[in-house]
Amino acid sequence: MLIRKLGSIARLSDEEQQAIACLPIAVRPLPAAQDIVREGDRPSQCCLILDGWVCRYQLxxxxxxxxFSFHIPGDIPDLQSLHLPVMDHSVSTVTKATVGFIPHEAMLELTATYPGIAAILWRDTLVDGAIFREWMVGMGRRTATQAIAHLFCEMYAKLEAVGLATNHRYKLPVTQADLGDALGLSNVHVNRVLRELRERNLITLQGGWLEILNWAELTKLSEFDPMYLHMGRRAA
Amino acid sequence: MLIRKLGSIARLSDEEQQAIACLPIAVRPLPAAQDIVREGDRPSQCCLILDGWVCRYQLxxxxxxxxFSFHIPGDIPDLQSLHLPVMDHSVSTVTKATVGFIPHEAMLELTATYPGIAAILWRDTLVDGAIFREWMVGMGRRTATQAIAHLFCEMYAKLEAVGLATNHRYKLPVTQADLGDALGLSNVHVNRVLRELRERNLITLQGGWLEILNWAELTKLSEFDPMYLHMGRRAA
DNA sequence: CGCTCTCTTGATAGACTTCAATGTTAGTGG
DNA sequence: CCACTAACATTGAAGTCTATCAAGAGAGCG
Structure with a gap:
């Protein structure tokens, strides 16, 4: 999974692939809404998401x-703990999830030995930052409707890139309150905006499945331009 | 300047200091409100701020x-362009500034040769991300008063850490409209909040100089905890 | 079946924006 | 030294968006 994700960004040599495959990784299933790391912790390992959704947050x-963010399989949400020893926020599962834990020690050795892999991981944290900036735009300068529409487009682009969504349809396992906490809105207002998006025939959302009925219109409304995701050609 | 900034984070060996000192750097004075890099550009160099304030933004x-951020001497605001070839936002001077340009080529060689330096720079971009998250909190879950107060505390902490401010007083060379654009507020509302902060005897702000009259109260009001700046012991 | 969590809707209040006008300051050239 | 200009700051009035409070309706689960 990790090789596939990193390999989708840059070409990995056989030796690099080998080194990644040899990483010690402890796979663990976790229930929904379970903290993985907490603010103030000094983790000694990183977590690679293998299945399910994870989020980062602060109380x-x-x-x-x-x-602050939603994460899907292939992501390493606490990669920053490699170089920032104490966590300034928490990481928690959203859904039931499968997570692989990799010791910092092994990661540090890997990045010191293979600067190319270090660069790819660094890059990954930079894209993370780009997404934070885009969320800032959403909260600062977009209406609630645009912000929610934008998030729906973003998550689709991310899921589609790793083969977890097609046809503008995907499982969205977050509550309306979660959406509000992500975008700085009240749950009540999120609910009204969702109704508005439904009434305008832009989306359907039932049973936790989101379908974007009119991709062109939704991206236009939310000014969604996938450039900031830095995914290369796939972005179209 | 760069050695001092990086050295303040981690101990550098003589060899590493030597390597940094040998970086080719083109120093240029720039006027205020001048773009350094624009959204869509593919820069071939990074800029190190030597004097003045710089910001990152998107239209x-x-x-x-x-x-998205304000930067002060010692910062490299477009460090991300090392690994994300196309800019997803712009970088511009706020004040008249002196900036040193370092070719990507030289930076990449440096980081490939000295993984320790790469780690420090990587770390720097991670702190950047932490600040973005804190701004998200400000825009999403704090009142305008708290958000502005928080920004004032943050900038003081950053300036003080590089020796550019003492006694809770510093030059704040941004207009009220800039503050609004940073925090997602209208210039009118920024003005009213500033008046409120003055009337509560928390700050003075005249002639571009900000003085925090009651640090304890202002940090409490804004829930400012410098931990997210990851500055170590200085943070207190 | 009852419990809890989530969603939904209405009514009201508050925060913040927009529009528009006026005041202030610093700089420029005569 | 003064008129003139251009930013920037300040204030009021009106309007919009979003939050808060409150209550009821579904839906999933033991």
Whole structure:
């Protein structure tokens, strides 16, 4: 899984593939809504998502919460802990998930030995940053409708890139409250915006399945331009 | 300057310091409000800020703008272009500034030869991401007053760490409209919040100089915890 | 079957924006 | 030294978006 993800970004030599395949990895199934790492922790391993959805978030005063990102199979949401020893936020499963844990030690050795792999992983954290910036645009300068539409487009692009979605349709295993916490909105308002998107025949959303009925219109409405995902040719 | 900044994060060997000092760097003075790199560009060099303030931003439809970050001397705002060839946003001076340009080629050679330096630079981009997350919290889950107060605390912490501010006082060379574009607010509302902060005797702001009159109160109000800046012991 | 979690809807309030006008400041050239 | 200009800051009034509060309806689960 990791080889496939990294290989989709840059060509890996046989030797590099070999080195990645040899990484010690402890695979563990986790229930939904289970913290993997918590703010303040000093993790000694990274987690590679093999199955399910994961999010990063922070809890604030008065029960408020901000979700920073959603992650899907192939992602390493806490890659930053390799170089920032103490976590400034938490990582938690969204759905039931399968996660592989790789010791920092092994990762550090890998990146020191293969600068090419280090560069790809570094790159991955930079794309992460690009997505944060795009979310900032959403919260700062887009309407709630645009922000939600944009997130739907983004998640589709990401899922489609790793072969987990086709035909503008995918499983969206997050509650409306989660969406609100991700975009800085109240759950009530999220609900109204979703209704609006449905009434405008842009999406359907039932049983946790999202279908984008009018991709062209939705991307136009939300000003979605996949460039910031830096996925190369697939992006179209 | 670069050695000092990087050396403040991790100990550099003599050899590493030597290698950094040998980097080819083209120093150029720039006027205020001058783009350094633009969205869509494929830069062949990075810029190291030697003097002045710089910001990263994106222009949107209808004249809207989102500022993603402010940068001060010692920062390399477009370090990401090393591994993400096409820019997804623009970089521009805020004030008159002095900037050093370093060819990607030289940087890539440096990081391939010295994995320790690569790790420090990587780390720097990760802190960048941490600041983005904190701004997301500000826009999503804090009031305008808290968000502005938080930004003031953050900039003080950053400036103080590189010796450019003391006594809770610093030059803040941004307009109220800039602040609004950074935090997702209208310039009018920024103005009102600033008045409120003044009336509560938390800050003074005149002639471009900001003074934080009550650090304890301002950090409490904005829930500012410098941990996310990952500055180590200095953070207190 | 009852319990809990999520979704849905209405009513009301508050935060923030927009529009528009005025005040302030620093710089420029006569 | 003063008129003139161009940014920037400040203020008021009106309007919009989104939050909060509250309550009911479904849906999944032991």
């Amino acid at each position: 604030l005063g008065e029960g408020k919460r901000q979700i | 949107l439809g209808e004249g809207k703008r989102q500022i």
